[in-house]
Amino acid sequence: MSSRTLPLLFINLGGEMLYILDQRLRAQNIPADKAKKVMNDIITTMFNKKFLEELFKPQELYSKKALRTVFDRLAHASIMRLNQASMDKLYDLMTMAFKYQVLLCLRPKDILLVSFNHMDAIKDFVKETPNILSQVDETYQQLMEMYTPLSNGEFQLIRQTLLIFFQDMHIRVSIFLKDKVQNSNGRFVLPTSGPVPHGTQVPGLIRIFGCSGEELTRVKFNNGGNYTSALREGSFEIFGDRVTKLGTNMYSVSRPVETHMSGTSKNSAQHTKVNAAPNPLAKEELNLLSRLMGGLEVQKPGNADSGFRVNLFATDEEEEEALISRPDELSYGVINIQATKDQQANAELAKIMGEFPESGDQSDDASSKGDDLLAMMDSL
């Protein structure tokens, strides 16, 4: 499928992650300076030059496992800590939000507008930090360079590739259920009303032409929906009104982020492991990951004061309960990457690996499976 999907997937998921973390940091009354540091650190890492270079190369989409690991690392790019249950929930929310946006886009090209909505918000988060701001601006340029020349058909291919990535995900999100954009069975509501996409006419007209091109008759028919004419087209420039609300921040302090685990297990039979076979192309995924970690700012050890934990749930008890009760088929199987003798050549990487406490629930002890990083991925 499309080899240009990964940058859009990463940037939009990253954007959603920032919305959620921003909401949680405020809900937990984390001091403003610490909260700002977390947001800045994550954004700096997300837009690290070497990392983006790797990201924008033509390539197939990563497996769910690999992408989840990338976001794990990204979420821990700063002094903030997340327990596994909170990280799982964060990732559920991010993915369901972007799945919703992809599905509801009026036309495939609008995915780029959704991406710009996320970028606009990210820019706003770092507007007071010029050096990070310039990284973000450069990414706008890269996005425009890569995507504005694409045809509608190519955008549809990107959309179809994203939809395969999101296939069979029906996690219920409280904010979606409340807003009635998601049904209780986890499927999104697809309205048959509202504006038609830019470039489309409201359905309902049949026109018959003669041989010389003259219109002979026009007949109307009932379209069964309640459509209105298209809105103006959103801007594909660095600045501008994107028109669509998809990709803007739907969270606020008063709207908590929750997911429901129940009701999703019946879909387990349909889980197809697309990337099940051992896969040397997973090397690409690891390159990206190592670039990401190489770009991380080294955190000073032993600075227990500045570190803090963010909880995606209302209480610690809830968080613990969520970890225990999470259905097996929804576990992400996060890759436990340990420093090997090859990687120790990359001293910075090794040092960073040493900084991060391994999160609790990595069931497969990768150390027993040998040194090769790839073998570790395959063993999970």
Next chain:
Amino acid sequence: MYRKEKSIQIKNSASALYNNLDVLRIAARRLTYFTVAHANVVNMVSESWDGLNYSHRQLQSKEPNVATSTSLIMQAAFCVLPSRDLLVVTSQKGIQMYESDGSIMVYWHALDTPETPTAQAVFARGISAVAENYICVGVSSGAILVFDVPSKGSNITLSEVLEEHKESITDVASECSRCQEYTANLITADDGGNLCMWRSGEEFQLLNKIPGFDVSCSSVKLWKGTVVAGYGTGLIRLYEAVTGILHAEVNAHARWIYSLDIAPFSGLLLSAAEDSFVRVWHLTMTPETNSVEVGHLYNECVTDTQICGAKFCDADGYAFAVTGYDLSEIIRYVQT
């Protein structure tokens, strides 16, 4: 006009791909086969006509070697030739042809896939049987591969490569009226909405080209010398194949059209789109005045579903079947 019938459950949900459903009636065995693509797997169901017996089969997309990445399937379709029926599966790696029940693979054609991925995707998409012995398959480069199929056995050969389209092929269709009198018997469509009309033979002949308007044509049909094309903007257009004259234009759907089908005996047209609607139309040809009429007959809304495949189950259009993204069933409707 139609009412919902019992759905058929499939092993995996349908992926969002154009024309993602095909149906084959085997009268001799009183069976109907259905085929739906999901990521790198094709789900086949066979249903006995009395509705009592079902059997399922899954086909995997073929890898030339295990070391390369998974190959996603773009389309699976039945090709009905006078002497045999085949199931053709197209993917990112190539084209597989099976006996129509999916039991044996009779042919594999690998696409030229580069070592490292390029910006331009590589895949095959658009499948049709043509005339007595050809199967045509489209490729992302715009090429059409013409395979010569013997009446039995696996000695299928690549007979010709038609290079006319510059953009990725979306769909390919042959004249479905079973009438030999029409000059153009193959139509090919691409991502730019460009349509090419061909006449099959030892060397395929390009008869006409209808330029697109930068809107992808995702599904195309050819019936009684008339091209029916469905577009990404929700438009359906009817053209006269050999001359390119526009007969009719319908503002048919509010979103991207994913599938068209024609019931050749009755002239019923089925259209389905991301907007959750399946619509049934009637086509009337009046050869004396060289005119084509389109009448709207029926709407069916498949709630909260982006439809990716819709096919009539018989040549009269008495029943039709529908697949949707993330849906693990084939929904059926039958005339009341």
